[in-house]
Amino acid sequence: MLGFLQRPVVVTADINLNVVALTALGLLSRLWRLSYPRAVVFDEVYYGQYVSFYMKRLFFLDGSGPPLGHMLLALGGYLGGFDGNFLWNRIGAEYSSNVPVWSLRLLPALAGALSVPMAYQIVWELRFSHCAAMGAALLVLIENALITQARLMLLESVLIFFNLLAMLSYLKLCNSQKHRPFSLSWWFWLTLTGVACSCAVGIKYMGVFTYLLVLGVAAVHAWHLIGDRTLSNVCVLCHLLARAVALLVIPVIMYLLFFYVHLVLLCRSGPHDQIMSSAFQASLEGGLARITQGQPLEVAYGSQVTLRNVFGKPVPCWLHSHQNTYPMIYENGRGSSHQQQVTCYPFKDVNNWWIVKDPGRHQLVVNSPPRPVRHGDIVQLVHGMTTRLLNTHDVAAPLSPHSQEVSCYIDYNISMPAQNLWRLDIVNRESSTEVWKTILSEVRFVHVNTSAILKLSGAHLPDWGFRQLEVVGEKLSPGYHESMVWNVEEHRYGRSQEQKERELELHSPTQMDLSRNLSFMARFSELQWRMLTVRSDDSEHKYSSTPLDWVTLDTNIAYWLHPTTSAQIHLLGNIVIWASASLATVVYVLLLCWYLLRRRRSICDLPEDSWLRWVLAGALCAGGWAVNYLPFFLMEKTLFLYHYLPALTFQILLLPVVLQHISDHLCRSQLQRSLFSALVVAWYSCACHVFNTLRPLTYGDKSLSPGELRALRWKESWDILIRKHQ
């Protein structure tokens, strides 16, 4: 009980000075003059605006990745006391004094700096020598592209950090697995693996590739565990369960947590409200919520409503009509019904108001008590300002000739009867007698006579339709599609009998009661879905490149140019490291194939333990490179050199592994070994020299003369900026 009194309390600490020194060097290289340049550099313009939104707590939607990355940057801003007041509009713009540049750039820089000792740890945990581990760390240290990317307010270095952390903690787990499974440190590393994986995914979707790789390796190891007959069934089951919880459940929970924090932080309506559904918008402060607050919940006969299309593509819009009619003859010679146009209009307008009418009665006001409209009821929709009824008939729509035209019916006294009955179909109903609710219910209008469905076709009408969007009756493919689904956004109970009064009423804002509660999961799934489907409009950039350019460093990105001198920052890699890392990958793959074939014929060149080490190092490093690189060939989005950096980091880790392998197993004599070491030292000094030469472009601290800049243009395809008049 009191044993600790009898023995002295002793703390022994092993401090690996290598790691300390590497950390210090990493910090030095990444943090040195961090707040220079005091100007917006490249994609900072993009991330910066989101930081501002976080500071002001405005809701935004960004399709580039999950929110963790943005939130980390915003954390830097928060710690630095940033108020969010900066106009992020132009690369190169000078930061005003209220922007805490240093703290905004601090987190990525720290992540970049810590990647250096982590590279050391990983190679060490892969059971290679200290020398190889030092090599890996020193290579990461002097890789210009990694330094550039880490010193700015960008996310790649953070992603790389979590990728490496996931790998390191998994390796630690593997190594403690043999001796002390289920010990405290075992649990710690296992959980950390899951957490690091989820953070990597949370920063960029790209992190998924590393996560899948870790999962794959873990699955193989688990399969071996199952085959291990020295373990009892219960023990195996515990192992599997622990892994499943740590590597599957924890990441999912963490991912949800990121979104939870994101949604809690962004509680005010912001610039991208329109893309979200009405229900989502209503859950934000200000914006739609201000309008819909106090609306009646249940739509009744006589309700005045605006109807928003749920699909919202190409733009979010509301069902609309106006006095103008369809032209008698279209440009291509087809005829129309010449009735009043019905369109979808992307702006709030008094012409977006419709009145829900009971076909059996004439009145356009709500009874008291209100008679709610239910699923399956037949309704008519009266356009508020023109009091014409929504109608469709067997006439081809103006731009989609396979669908029916939708119009507001005008009786021309020709043999074209009104067909204005619509059956209400609530899509997200829970029971068959559910009441039509404002904002919450997603409804389809099925035409009673022709069973066509009211649909937004997505085409823009020509000038006669004021470039509004075409609305049609879809008859051919009645499969479920969101473009056929509508929801009530603004809603009030109509009180005015007279048309004049009613028009006044339509112009006045709505005021009544509505309880709104959208669960977190509903908001999360909507936000996630919109983030995945939101489309970036333009897909060309001066510095975009293809994956093939990356391996040979055929491209660079000019990040920043000093407004007056020719000091500039480029994303440009250390070409020696770049080339030798690619070479090392090729050597690794060739050697692996050779060994595999030989082993198949029962010729074992390597002792079993070094073979296993070699395979594991390859699976993680070469595999990490492959999973982070090859998928880009399938992607259609605009790609940049910095997308290659995570893959490059793994490739750099592989480099010392291959070198040590060559020295240990392929150099036959001591002489060869010494020669090889000498070569490696020469090669590393070469890499250092390149680092030093490219340093002005990495830090942007020195203005070079045009001649010096021209001398740095080692490849035709590198775009180094040279001022014409200086």
Add this chain to the structure above:
Amino acid sequence: MLCATSRFLAATALRAQPRGRGPAPRCRRRELHFPGHPELPLCDFLTGQLGRPSVPAGRRAILRRGRMPPAVGGGLAGSELRVRRGRCGSQAARAVGPDVAVEAAARSHKRPAPGSRHFEAAGRWALLALVTLLSFATRFHRLDEPPHICWDETHFGKMGSYYINRTFFFDVHPPLGKFCASLGSLLVPFAYLTVLELSKSLPAALLTAALLTFDTGCLTLSQYILLDPILMFFIMAAMLSMVKYNSCADRPFSAPWWFWLSLTGINLAGALGVKFVGLFIIVQVGWNTISDLWHLFGDLSLSLVTVGKHLTARILCLIVLPLALYTATYAVHFMVLNKSGPGDGFFSSAFQARLSGNNLHNASIPEHLAYGSVITVKNLRMAIGYLHSHRHLYPEGVGARQQQVTTYLHKDYNNLWIIKKHNTNSDPLDPSFPVEFVRHGDIIRLEHKETSRNLHSHYHEAPLTRKHYQVTGYGINGTGDSNDFWRIEVVNRKFGNRIKVLRSRIRFIHLVTGCVLGSSGKVLPKWGWEQLEVTCTPYLKETLNSIWNVEDHINPKLPNISLDVLQPSFPEILLESHMVMIRGNNGLKPKDNEFTSKPWHWPINYQGLRFSGINDTDFRVYLLGNPVVWWLNLLSIALYLLSGSIIAVAMQRGARLPPEVEGLSQVLLRGGGQLLLGWTLHYFPFFLMGRILYFHHYFPAMLFSSMLTGVLWDTLLRLCAWSLASSSLARGIHAVGIVSLLLGAAYSFYLFHPLAYGMVGPLAQDPRSPMAGLRWLESWDF
């Protein structure tokens, strides 16, 4: 059959002892796995039955061992066959007695119980004949209805007529499919034989055959002039021949081995020749071959020379032969279609030179570009077309209101441009001037011949690609401003060289803004007549979009040379037509607001495809899988994954399975694994495809899924029967199970057959319709 048994043994031995060399431990292992009849001298038995006298015993044994055949006969099935053939001891008969009874019962409703080997073989053939006959009967029943064109028949029928007229056309699918007629009926016997080979079990094969015969979807698809039945025919034929050659693996280089191997290759060529979906079966065969070779390579008793022979044989039969056939199809395609037609503009200038009727065919034009030449300029990117302008202005709000410049895929006099010097407007064709050639790096002006406007660009954003500059036609009668000046450059050539017609790859660089003339490939709206946008791109990347070549060239002052030297070689034609096809295929993109079929819809039979007829008065055919069959398939995949992983984990944990279970699990893991791989390969890639997808794309995968269902239920029922072996109930379980599945499939076909054979009358929403109760999902609209 026996050969399969031996392979099973070989495989189990391999699994149990991968590095064993001597025959003795192998025999021991075999006995281990057959404790039901342990005293059976299996090694001797096998060598006696199967070994060829010419092969030394040791090598023979290893030959069999060193493979991982996907088709592994179950110990149960194998032994039971031995019983029927009367070759086994009574112990074996006792061990497997119940199962024989089970199987006999399962078969009894189809054919009489066999008495002797003769009867047995005859019965087997009769069963196959019955399956084939039933399949043909269902497929040919009411084949001539409806008498009008259905769905894609418009498309493929039209192409058929093109072949007849020898007009060149362009299609997104390779050509073979259009030569053939309906082969859908043969799918059923093929599936039957494949499953029989994989599982060695007649009930499994019968179940598969029934599922496919009674599937309304397969039936409908087979009845029309479409590519899919032909594609599926080749896929199934390739699968069957692959399975067959796997079972010949113990007799390498024998005649049947060669036959099946080369037949696999031929079918692969066929599958790829019909549609690119054929690639998936190639992947499957490739995977099978690689794992096969890997095992051969790991077999230390085989010399490297033998392995080399194996490798060469496979390269010959599975790579060289299909490639040759595939190329031959194209050779025929190009030979037959040697006339100019509507598809010309999709192809490069050189390609067109070989089409008779095209103006480049047998043409002779001046070789070097000179000032005053009238030319057409074609974009090097396939399917972009010619630089074009016409007397229409860009509409208001779209850049400057000047004359449109577009690219146009068809030949037209509006594609003609005149090359002029930038600084003079004198007519260079005046005979008093000497001929002056255009050289790389010259500053020129391009004047549109019809409207006499200059090609012009300026700092206005392009109509669709906002980051590029607008290109217009500007000036009156050739007089414009300095924004009409372009520097002409030949890619990868030195300055000062002349510019060759057709061969030089040229770029036009705008002098004032420094941008490059290119086409974005985007389709302009109505105002631009849906031609493609031309822009001036400030990004100087070298992409094909901004590289052009001169196609037509008219200059009376220059001597003509024949273009025949330009005729591309066959490989070039082949490559080019593939590039165009791939682009065409990727171009079939769905629009945002359209309902399209999604891959996840397919296995759940979410929605069918209307083949013909919409209204209640029409004769309607609706492509929809038989829901009973499809949902059974879906269930089976889930069950398979479950049972497969249970068995795999049990084996990995080293559980000692009883021999019957061991045999059955081998069938399940290996045979079923092949089929599951087939299903995966033919289904999941569709999730990655950006083009428009249709329900019928799932059918190749559905074939594999049905075969898997057959194997799975047969195996599961046998396992069930085995676990209940003590009770009297067990005997019937397998038989009852199979029969009820067969009857279920047949009855559901009886219910749903109007989908395929056509329905008239009210739609199914209407309670008066005969199909009223059958609209089980709201998304089905028949």
